[in-house]
Amino acid sequence: MGVQVKVIQRPEPGRTSYLRAALKGMALTFRHMVNPTKVTQQYPEEQTDLSPRWRGTHVMETHADGRPKCVACGLCPTVCPANCIRLVGGEDDNGNRYPIVYEIDEFRCIFCGMCQEVCPVEAIHVGQHFENAEYSRDRFVYDLDRLMEQDHPSTLLWDPSDPRSE
Amino acid sequence: MEPISGVPAVLAMLGKIVGIFTAVMIVVAYTTYAERRVSAWIQDRHGPNRVGPFGLLQPIADGIKNILKEETMPATANRFWFVLGPMLSIIPALVAIAVVPFAAPLPTPWGVVDMVVADVPIGVLWVLAIGSLGIYGIVISGWASNNKYAFLGALRASAQMVSYEVALGLALIATLMLAGNVTLTEMVWQQQQLDWWYAFPLSLAFILFVISAFAETNRLPFDMPEAESELVTGYHTEYSAMKFSMFFIAEYAHMMTASALMATLFLGGWDIPFATWDDAYYWQGQYISGFDEAGAPIAASLAAWKSLATYAVFSLKTAFFLFLYIWVRWTLPRFRYDQVMTLGWKVMLPVSLAYVMVVASTILVLDYLEIPYGFVFGLVLTVVSGLCTLGFLFFLDRDRVIAGAAVPHRLDRPVRMPDTRVPGPAIRGD
Amino acid sequence: MSQSTPQANGNDAAVETVTLTIDGREVTVPKGTTVLKAAESVGTEVPHYCFHEGLSSPAMCRLCLVEVEGAPKLQPSCVTQAQDGQVVRTQGDQALRQRRGVLEFYLVNHPLDCPICDQSGECHLQDYVHEEGRDHGRSREPKRVFGRDDFGGDVLFYGDRCVMCTRCVRFMNEVEQDPRLTVVERGNRSVIDTFFEEGLDGTHWSGNVVDICPVGALVSKDFLYKQRAWDLDHTPSICPSCSQGCNISLHTRDNLVQRLKPRKNLDVNGHWMCDHGRHRYEFMNRPDRLTEPLTGRGTARTPSSASRGWRAALTDVVDRARSLAEGGRGGRVMAVMSPNASNEDIGALVEVVDALGGGDVVYRMARADDEIVLKGYPSLARRRDLAANGHGAELLGATRVGDDDATGGLEAVADHDGIVIVLGDELDDQGEDFGRAAALYLYLGAHPSEAATHADAVLPTTTFAEQEGTFTNIQGRVQRFRQGLRAPGSARPAWLILGAVAAELSGRETAPTSAEEAFDALAGRTNALAGLTWDGLGSRGALVNETVPLAGD
Structure with missing residues (x-):
């Protein structure tokens, strides 16, 4: 769908009007006023259908045993353009690499989704969710547990059947 | 039936004052609500519908909010005038409505009560005088804010007020x-x-009065003093909380006064159309509803239900103008400042002046022909005025007064930008 | 030293040269140079694993194959010597195809666990596959799995990632000459292993096998999962842990030193450094720091005096020192300094002492019982002196006192009633009575100390990692180090502080404002450093006039 340009010709001299045009405008606004069809969405009751590509609050995927899938590879803090991910890697009891600290500052985040794109183990995702209002600013730094608790669906950044858009 | 007098008269007066004040405040509050609802409908939205049923408690919520909000005082403002400004703005707006009769006289056991707070002999002049005082509040607050936008808004308000006061x-x-x-x-x-x-x-x-009334109340398309896109919000830029709210109330109270005035002056006030049973006038010691063919007065039959009915009709007429205000606001874009001035001085003033002459002449001629003050009298005036109106509208409509910024046809030559190039050193081949 | 890398030696004009063509460019190199090094001299890196400058070349990784005109097959450039008139194509179709194939073979068994691999970001397999390898692997066979093995010491072995270059085996055999690693099994079951349970425990140089491992097979336990390689800033520096003066890089992030890596300097340490130095970096990250200049003795020294800043503090110090000196109450100055102070710091201290009428500058230095020599590179050893600049201190006129554990020897200073200056020495063995009798006691240091209780001024200095400067190593080689960390608060280099004091005391208009000025001024007034300039130090350092011969040179 391309950009549509509508060229409006300036009316010829003497052929313009103010009052008639104003009355036409009044009629138009009156028609809209009595028209019962309204475009407003009554938000809390009516929920928006988010696109599957909506990039919102992050989700950390977990293994079946509840461990985070993250291996603390450091790619998401590296790629993050807003520098909102803090990661401290370490070794768990089984000698596996895992994130000791994994924090995302949702205030700083620009929701570009590059963390999800870069993640080699499909652990961190942006999600189809946007309602993250809080009463204090420090609640916007989501730690690992909070990211794992998020239960909204994660974003589909690409069509799984056509991952390369071919 | 005698007019009320003595102590009951004083009590009735107090009752009317309190009643009218309360009514005005409520109407103002619900005009803001109506403004928001109507503007929403015009824009295919719902508008405030959360507080109470259909959002009807919204004005109360707004009021509570405005009282609880923080009062700010700009550091460089003149404190005395800054505080005084909103008061000077709201008081005239509330006082002006005192002389408007809002219903047929009400009979009571203690006598007949005129349904007007103060039937002062100067009548309309009171409204003009008091209404013009409102501009002091705007100018003072704009100056006292020590803010260039507020100041510009105040200047515009006073200039506009002067310009349209004349036509009005x-x-x-x-x-x-x-x-x-x-x-x-x-x-x-x-x-x-x-x-x-x-x-x-x-x-x-009527048309000139409506236009002027729009300008006097600073409503779109004449809201120069608070043109958001140019002046932030104009003279009340620096105001917050209840002081801002007072400007807001003043604006809507002005609207209401102007609407009531237009209803009274041009739509017969509380008169119920096509009916004479409601007519009542205190004439030479008695209430009459007219004169018979012999010129003898016919006594009016007053009743409480008649007062109520006329009050309802008056309210409807006023509401119509209030609605017109809102409707126009959400339809027409704001004039440019030069257009406002052009319309005021070059169109409204000469036209109204000429029209006064036409009407005066017509009345003189009709009186000379001894046509009695009545239906035929009005018919002749209607025809004459109708012709004038058609000519005026024809003239006003054809791009002659209100047009775009570039009006090449009026200059009779192509518009050319002035050649502002500075001669530079000669370049080879140039 | 490896026989395959003869050094181009500038003062031997009679070196025979050969001229050959590499990728269409003519190159002239000394005779005996390998094609790989010749290509490197014109900026072409030929991929290689088994070849390492400091080791022998077995030509077994088959990755450095290049086309040589006239040769029937591709030649391993790491062992092919450059010949006159040779025409070499490192980027020919044949060579590229061959290398792509070899890389694919490596990836048959190399796991794609880059996300959890510490080598990621500095991994040669990553780099080469990215540059020359295939986009996608074709192998469908399961990869062989070894798991990981603790080699002892600081070394952890991930067998799956190993590409069998045997650099580590050769390092232990040839350079450390303590053969503890070998290849066991054959074919794709080959794996590096240790002989006995103790593995690499007890070796002193085994940390180098982590450095030379081209992939993530050998990783440091200390650095395990700590930081990503690409996040680290590298700052050239000098190892402060002994007087050898090994060239190192400080790998820093978040204003903390994360690890130390050796930096090539064939005059000092070759490619290596010892485990002793490698693991002594935590002191650079100590959080207990002095951050503001404080004046006033004992309880009179309150945090509010901090807000007065450097100008007020130094004016105070200079005024008091001058009035003492003029009144003849100063006596001889007693100065204690740390042997880890840079030459510029020591020079400025000596200058201040001289300006105050002369005195004694002493230092205390820990000393180990033996040297630990790297047998394959005998000029490199963990020296007995366990501080970076003991030699520089001696050259600049300081005297060593105290015991081998850097304690004692300060009895005369502790009760001195003249001027006492402490630079950098934390005086851990001294009580809070230290300097109580002193007429003026200046304490310059990075860390708070109990012995500074009676100091008239506590002036915060930077650590060596936070400033520029030079160290003089055991041989007499003056080497530069650079600033890797930000200094906390108002801490300043000691040469800047003492240089300003010295200039004020001696009535000079200007004081040095950079380490370069400080060093050049020092070299200009000190016989031992005469002739040296900051610019002349270069990347390999410069020798002072009287050098100490080293074994192996």
Whole structure:
């Protein structure tokens, strides 16, 4: 769908009007006023259908045993353009690499989704969710547990059947 | 039936004051609500519908909010005038409505109560005088804010007020000539007697008055003093909380006064159309509803339900103008400042002046022909005024007064930008 | 030293040269140079694993194959010597195809666990596959799995990632000459292993096998999962842990030193450094720091005096020192300094002492019982002196006192009633009575100390990692180090502080404002450093006039 340009010709001299045009405008606004069809969405009751590509609050995927899938590879803090991910890697009891600290500052985040794109183990995702209002600013730094608790669906950044858009 | 007097009169007066004040405040509050709802509907939205059923408690919530909000005081503002400004703005707006009769006289066991707070002999002039005082509040607050936007808004307000006050006054003169009196009670009576609302025999005055009233109340398309896109919010930029709220109330109270005035002057006030049973006038010690063919007064039969019915009709008329205000606001874009001034001085003033002459001449001729003040009298005036109005509208409509910024056809040559190039060193091949 | 890398030696004009063509460019190199090094001299890196400058070349990784005109097959450039008139194509179709194939073979068994691999970001397999390898692997066979093995010491072995270059085996055999690693099994079951349970425990140089491992097979336990390689800033520096003066890089992030890596300097340490130095970096990250200049003795020294800043503090110090000196109450100055102070710091201290009428500058230095020599590179050893600049201190006129554990020897200073200056020495063995009798006691240091209780001024200095400067190593080689960390608060280099004091005391208009000025001024007034300039130090350092011969040179 391309950009549509509508060229409006300036009316010829003497052929313009103010009052008639104003009355036409009044009629138009009156028609809209009595028209019962309204475009407003009554938000809390009516929920928006988010696109599957909506990039919102992050989700950390977990293994079946509840461990985070993250291996603390450091790619998401590296790629993050807003520098909102803090990661401290370490070794768990089984000698596996895992994130000791994994924090995302949702205030700083620009929701570009590059963390999800870069993640080699499909652990961190942006999600189809946007309602993250809080009463204090420090609640916007989501730690690992909070990211794992998020239960909204994660974003589909690409069509799984056509991952390369071919 | 005798007019009320003595202690009951004082009590009745107090009751009317309290009642009108309360009514005005409530109407103002719900006009803001109506403004928001209507604007929403016009824009295919719902508008405030969360507080109470259909959002009807929204004005109360707004009021509570405005009281609880923080009062800010700009550091460089003149504290005294800054505080005084909103008061000067709201008081005239509330006082002006005192002379408007809002229903037929109400009979009570202690006598008949006129349904007007103060039937002062100067009538309309009171409204003009008090209404013009409102501008002091705007100018003072704009100056006291020590903010260039506020100051510009105040300047615009005063210039606009002066410009349109003239046209407003001249439009009024036509009605005064026809009514032969300045009290609004008399105006209503005269319209009842003419069988024509003045909107018809004085149609051009009506149109000029409506336009001027829009300008006087600073409503779109004349909201120069608070043009958001140019002046932030103009004279009340620096105001917050209840002080801002007072400006807000003043604006809507002005609207309401202007609407009530237009209803009274041109739409017969509380007169119920096509009916004479409601007519009532205090004439030479008695309430009459007219004169018989012999010129003898017919006593009016007053009743409480009649007062109520006329009050309802008056409210409807006022509401119509309030709705018109809102409707126009959400339809028409704001004029440019030069257009406002052009319209005021070059169109409204000469046209209203000429119209006064036309009306005066017509009345003189009709009086000379000894046509009685009545239906035929009004018909002749209606025809004359109608012709004037058509000419005026034809003239106004054709791009002659309000046009875009570039009007090449009026210059009779192509518009060319001035050559502002500075001669530079000669470049080879140039 | 490896026989395959003869050094181009500038003062031997009679070196025979050969001229050959590499990728269409003519190159002239000394005779005996390998094609790989010749290509490197014109900026072409030929991929290689088994070849390492400091080791022998077995030519077994088959990755450095290049086309040589006239040769029937591709030649391993790491062992092919450059010949006159040779025409070499490192980027020919044949060579690229061959290398792509070899890389694919490596990836048959190399796991794609880059996300959890510490080598990621500095991994040669990553780099080469990215540059020359295939986009996608074709192998469908399961990869062989070894798991990981603790080699002892600081070394952890991930067998799956190993590409069998045997650099580590050769390092232990040839350079450390303590053969503890070998290849066991054959074919794709080959794996590096240790002989006995103790593995690499007890070796002193085994940390180098982590450095030379081209992939993530050998990783440091200390650095395990700590930081990503690409996040680290590298700052050239000098190892402060002994007087050898090994060239190192400080790998820093978040204003903390994360690890130390050796930096090539064939005059000092070759490619290596010892485990002793490698693991002594935590002191650079100590959080207990002095951050503001404080004046006033004992309880009179309150935090509010901090807000007065450097100008007020130094004016105070200079005024008091001058009035003492003029009144003849100063006596001889007693100065204690740390042997880890840079030459510029020591020079400024000596200058201040001289300006105050002369005195004694002493230092205390820990000393180990033996040297630990790297047998394959005998000029490199963990020296007995366990501080970076003991030699520089001696050259600049300081005297060593105290015991081998850097304690004692300060009895005369502790009760001195003249001027006492402490630079950098934390005086851990001294009580809070230290300097109580002193007429003026200046304490310059990075860390708070109990012995500074009676100091008239506590002036915060930077650590060596936070400033520029030079160290003089055991041989007499003056080497530069650079600033890797930000200094906390108002801490300043000691040469800047003492240089300003010295200039004020001696009435000079200007004081040095950079380490370069400080060093050049020092070299200009000190016989031992005469002739040296900051610019002349270069990347390999410069020798002072009287050098100490080293074994192996």
